[in-house]
Amino acid sequence: MLGTHPRQIKESIFYGQTTSLCETCLSLVPTKILFEKNAVLYEKRCKEHGKKKTLISSDIEYFKKCKDYFKEPDLPRVYQTETLRGCPYDCGLCPDHEQHSCLALIEVNHGCNLTCPVCFSESSPKVHWDISLEDFELRLDTLVESEGEPDLLQISGGEPTLHPQIIELIGLAKKKPIRHIMLNTNGIRLANDEEFVKELSLMKKGFEVYLQFDSLKDDTLLRMRGAKLTDVRKRALENLEKYGLSTTLVVVVKKGENDSELGAIIENALQYSCVRGVTFQPIQDTGRNETFDSEKHRIVLSEIRQNILDQTSLFSPKDIIPLPCNPETIAMAYGLRDKNTVHPITHWFSEDELLKNGPNTISYEKYPELKKHVFDLLSLSTAEHNSAIKLKELLCCLPQFAVPSDLGYDRVFRIVIMQFLDRFNFCIAQVKRSCVHFVTEKQKIIPFDTYNLFYREKL
Numbered sequence: 001m002l003g004t005h006p007r008q009i010k011e012s013i014f015y016g017q018t019t020s021l022c023e024t025c026l027s028l029v030p031t032k033i034l035f036e037k038n039a040v041l042y043e044k045r046c047k048e049h050g051k052k053k054t055l056i057s058s059d060i061e062y063f064k065k066c067k068d069y070f071k072e073p074d075l076p077r078v079y080q081t082e083t084l085r086g087c088p089y090d091c092g093l094c095p096d097h098e099q100h101s102c103l104a105l106i107e108v109n110h111g112c113n114l115t116c117p118v119c120f121s122e123s124s125p126k127v128h129w130d131i132s133l134e135d136f137e138l139r140l141d142t143l144v145e146s147e148g149e150p151d152l153l154q155i156s157g158g159e160p161t162l163h164p165q166i167i168e169l170i171g172l173a174k175k176k177p178i179r180h181i182m183l184n185t186n187g188i189r190l191a192n193d194e195e196f197v198k199e200l201s202l203m204k205k206g207f208e209v210y211l212q213f214d215s216l217k218d219d220t221l222l223r224m225r226g227a228k229l230t231d232v233r234k235r236a237l238e239n240l241e242k243y244g245l246s247t248t249l250v251v252v253v254k255k256g257e258n259d260s261e262l263g264a265i266i267e268n269a270l271q272y273s274c275v276r277g278v279t280f281q282p283i284q285d286t287g288r289n290e291t292f293d294s295e296k297h298r299i300v301l302s303e304i305r306q307n308i309l310d311q312t313s314l315f316s317p318k319d320i321i322p323l324p325c326n327p328e329t330i331a332m333a334y335g336l337r338d339k340n341t342v343h344p345i346t347h348w349f350s351e352d353e354l355l356k357n358g359p360n361t362i363s364y365e366k367y368p369e370l371k372k373h374v375f376d377l378l379s380l381s382t383a384e385h386n387s388a389i390k391l392k393e394l395l396c397c398l399p400q401f402a403v404p405s406d407l408g409y410d411r412v413f414r415i416v417i418m419q420f421l422d423r424f425n426f427c428i429a430q431v432k433r434s435c436v437h438f439v440t441e442k443q444k445i446i447p448f449d450t451y452n453l454f455y456r457e458k459l
């Protein structure tokens, strides 16, 4: 007998399905991808903990656009594990992984001179471990075996500048065929020890400092980093400027704390000619994450992108675009720097722009090499001289564009938004495209996301 109930109306559109994590027990759970108003949500269903909806993107158009940027993956030369149990339990990398290491990290110590309430590695002055030169070299060799010529290595920690052999470690890495090396740091030693900055500057070719820079305000830094650090950051930047060391600022973004400062941080970065760009990372809920309240503090890539657009007039929506190797979790904008300002150029590469210019009209279809140049440039691993060369090659393809004769790395300014996966936004499809990887103690290469969620040992 037919029922008499009216049909149920749903407020959301079912866009697709993935596998995510239960936010309570971290089990893999079936997950619907829903569009609701202008938001993309995951609806997760855990047998034990029930149904839960979580914000994934605040911008449906941008979320859909990301899919247009998928490209064929670049794969590693070798894998360290087999595909046996299924993702994410075979990390190593296993042959099921869909991207090589655009950016590899090696942690060289666990100790730190800060105890940040936000720290995925849970470092502090109370923990002590320094990597040996032998262990570090083994990890470098694992990376070189996997990549051939790795694009980008970040020396991380803990606070790596506290390692008693940090200069030797950097020197050792520089002997390997690695294109670009970055030193991740909270900046305290750079601020207080000018001699150290001078020593680093002797190795500055192919080397860059990745400087923690969450806020321009002491009270915010006190809450996010446990210390008033504005003066430290200023002095660190002054020393880096003095010795001409390429620097990228890295900002962990926590909603309600520093998300209103993104424009000011970019403007401040442009006051220093040594700064090559700013990387924004939405807070990842792993490791030590004290005082984190997901309802108040969680922020997603699309919200950061919108904040940047709202808080500076430097970039338009067509300038901050998905990164082809992992479009759903990384966005990038390129600009040409002119002293304290920047002329965005990424919008020149969008297909609509390429098509609308009358007699000069070109398109990816007519110029396949142009597409290759765009994809080459829009890569996390494009760094230092590489980015200037790739930018030059690309701009030469655009008849509308006069390529500046002095185009070098010092004229490049990048904005990157890099979102990592945690118990909220984990997606089995996206994690396979992760291109940011740790090289670990057992000569394994493990995606940043799965390492912090499942593999990292508690200190």
Ligand code: SF4
Residues within 6 Å of the ligand: 086, 087, 088, 089, 090, 091, 092, 093, 094, 095, 096, 097, 098, 431, 432, 447, 450
């Ligand atoms: S995340 Fe990548 S390496 Fe890890 S199990 Fe999945 S496919 Fe394999």
Ligand code: SF4
Residues within 6 Å of the ligand: 112, 113, 114, 115, 116, 118, 119, 120, 121, 122, 123, 124, 157, 158, 159, 186
């Ligand atoms: S986030 Fe960095 S600076 Fe802060 S405690 Fe951890 S390692 Fe140290």
